[in-house]
Amino acid sequence: MDSIVITRIIAIVGFVIGLLGILVRLRDIMNRPFKNDLARGRGSPLRGVLFAFTLGMAPWEKESTRIHWLAYLRGIFFHVGIFMAFGVLLASPWLSLLPDWLVWIATAVTGIGALFGFAGIFMRLAGPNERMLSLPDDYASVFLTSLFTALASATLIWSNLLPAFYVTAGVMMAYIPISKIRHCVYFFYSKFFFGFGFGRRGVIGQPNGEYAEQR
Amino acid sequence: MFKDKFTDERYQLTDEKTAIAIDVLRQRLNRQLQASLEACVRCGICAETCHYYVSDPKPEHVPAYRAEQLRKVYRKLYDATSRVIPTWTGAAELDQELVEQLVMTAYGSCTMCGRCVLNCPMGVDTRLIVRTARAMLAAMDMTPEGLKATVNVHLETGNNMGVTEEDYIETIKWMEEELQNELGDSSVVIPINKKRARVIYTFNPREVKYFPYLIQAAAKIYNAAGEDWTLSTESWDATNYGLFSGDDAAARRIAGNLEAAVNHLGADTLVMAECGHGYRSQRWEAENWLGHSYPFPVMSFVELQAQYIRDGRIKLDPTRNPKRVTYHDPCNQARSGGIIEEPRYILRHSVMDFVDMEPHGAENYCCGGGGGMLSMSEFARERKAAGKAKADQVLATGAEILATSCHNCLDQLDEVKRHYKLKVKVQNLSELVANAIIWPRPPESKQEEKDQQ
Secondary structure (H helix, E strand, O other): OOHHHHHHHHHHHHHHHHHHHHHHHHHHHHOOOOOOOOOOOOOOHHHHHHHHHOHHHOOOOOHHHHHOHHHHHHHHHHHHHHHHHHHHHHHHHHHHHOOHHHHHHHHHHHHHHHHHHHHHHHHHHHOHHHHHHOOHHHHHHHHHHHHHHHHHHHHHHOHHHHHHHHHHHHHHHHHHHHOHHHHHHHHHHHHHHHHHHHHHOOOOOOOOOOOOOOO | OHHHHOOOHHHOOOHHHHHHHHHHHHHHOOHHHHHHHHHOOOOOOOHHHOHHHHHOOOHHHOHHHHHHHHHHHHHHHHOHHHHHOHHHHOOOOOOHHHHHHHHHHHHOOOOOOOHHHHHOOOOOOHHHHHHHHHHHHHHOOOOOHHHHHHHHHHHHHOOOOOOOHHHHHHHHHHHHHHHHHHHOOOOOOOOEOOOOOOEEEOEOHHHHHOOHHHHHHHHHHHHHHOOOEEEOOOOOEOOOOHHHHOOHHHHHHHHHHHHHHHHHHOOOEEEEOOOHHHHHHHHHHHHHHHOOOOOOOEEEHHHHHHHHHHOOOOOEOHHHOOOEEEEOOOOOOOOOOOOOHHHHHHHHHHOOEEOOOOOOHHHOOOOOOOOOHHHOHHHHHHHHHHOHHHHHHHHHHOOOEEEEOOHHHHHHHHHHHHHOOOOOEEEEHHHHHHHHEOOOOOHHHHHHHHHHO
């Protein structure tokens, strides 16, 4: 067997391990009780959820992201790069069939994503708050994900890096459920509960009420 | 730091206490809590959302840092990686050092105002995590003395200041007379234990004990609106410090007493005094503590005043409040209850010059008096320091009157005013409204009627 086949198997094994781990995590949280709110609602929880997953994620919407716009945008670009890298991974057996323009876009998006990912490590080291908060797992997770994204970009230029990309992808995917990267699963829960709770109380995502100032 | 503040033996961790705390965590670990414990990426951009951090920017004041203290315990118990390599994921056993850290962060440097929650890009509810930590500490009998005593007094006497029924009724009657004298109208009354009234009203015991003129103000508003209202002697305290201590059993009992009083009198609507946490407790949390929905709606007096103005039930003359007024949103009403537009509507109708502070509404800074801070003398210095963010906001408005609708805020803002030498007068919304009321029948016309008779 050549290195492509062997490393592809490693990636698939990593994917299966990661998927199983995520399923275990999902089963765990779904086995926990959902705290049902018995108080009468004031606003629409659905509008709150919609807001939480759309406009509420805009960089200008929260004071925190307005102040830390650079860190927030870094995170956005990093994550867009990661998603694109997964796209590259899925399309990897047929890379030669992809049109040039798509290859260049994917190369740029993953490349920029990787740069912002590695920058995240330096930002964690540079800021006193971030340094105090960061755990070894944070550095390892950011490094591994950035490397995966960087190799996705590099593989699109130098196809002989494909085995390294597969190995990194396999290791990273297997690492997801046991590391901080699993926030990709819990994010949807916490964002949902955030939108649901604050929406129900009429705090976010609601139209102007009857007492709003007429402008 | 901890040792300077807490010397009592009850703060010593034992195996039995550890087991109790872990059991509390296990019982409270629902989907909402687990999601918040898992989703934080420790980016730290929540830092400036916290008034403690704004007033004293140190890493320990970053909300994520506070939540991490409980996450350490959670990971050690529920995460396989953390059990194998705890240092890799920052997991830790619940030991004496960590318990002390939890007391200092959960009680000492967080008012559970929720500003960080609203600002977290991941939607992490640090407020929920901190309250869980408080619940664990309360179960271990490690609630700071003042806060613990406030809850106990409420449970023992029916209100958190131990006001006797005799004193309560006497104060009400006194305020009724004062109001009659103010208006020259002996027909105005403060009804007590009236059956099947539309509205049953509650007070913060501080109003009865220290600010009776607020009772007078509320009564004036109710009478001007021609409301069918009553007070109860069975249970009348709007506060519920169980919300702050994390003791759900106590919170449940306190909320249940108030529910029983409403049911016994058969009132349609329970109206909470201008008390931020009292409103939140009874409006949003109580039914969940009790495990059933109320047969009656709960609303804030702020909402009711806005309704009266909207419906033309009270007429206001804003020229009676000519000074510049700004408004501090109590976190438990605005961020945790959505009451944001109503106080502004009220102020636009009752004062001449209303100006908002920045930020305001759901984004407002906590004054520093929330979370039961005013009852925890151990953290008084930190509380005053944390009020700097609010002091700077108020100062920037150039206002002469700082209005709010919460007693804890009122007390804290008064201290902030003195500490930072602000030239403002702190007032409740209802005071301003009562002052602006155009009485339906002017006192002089009543006198004329009498003379003619």
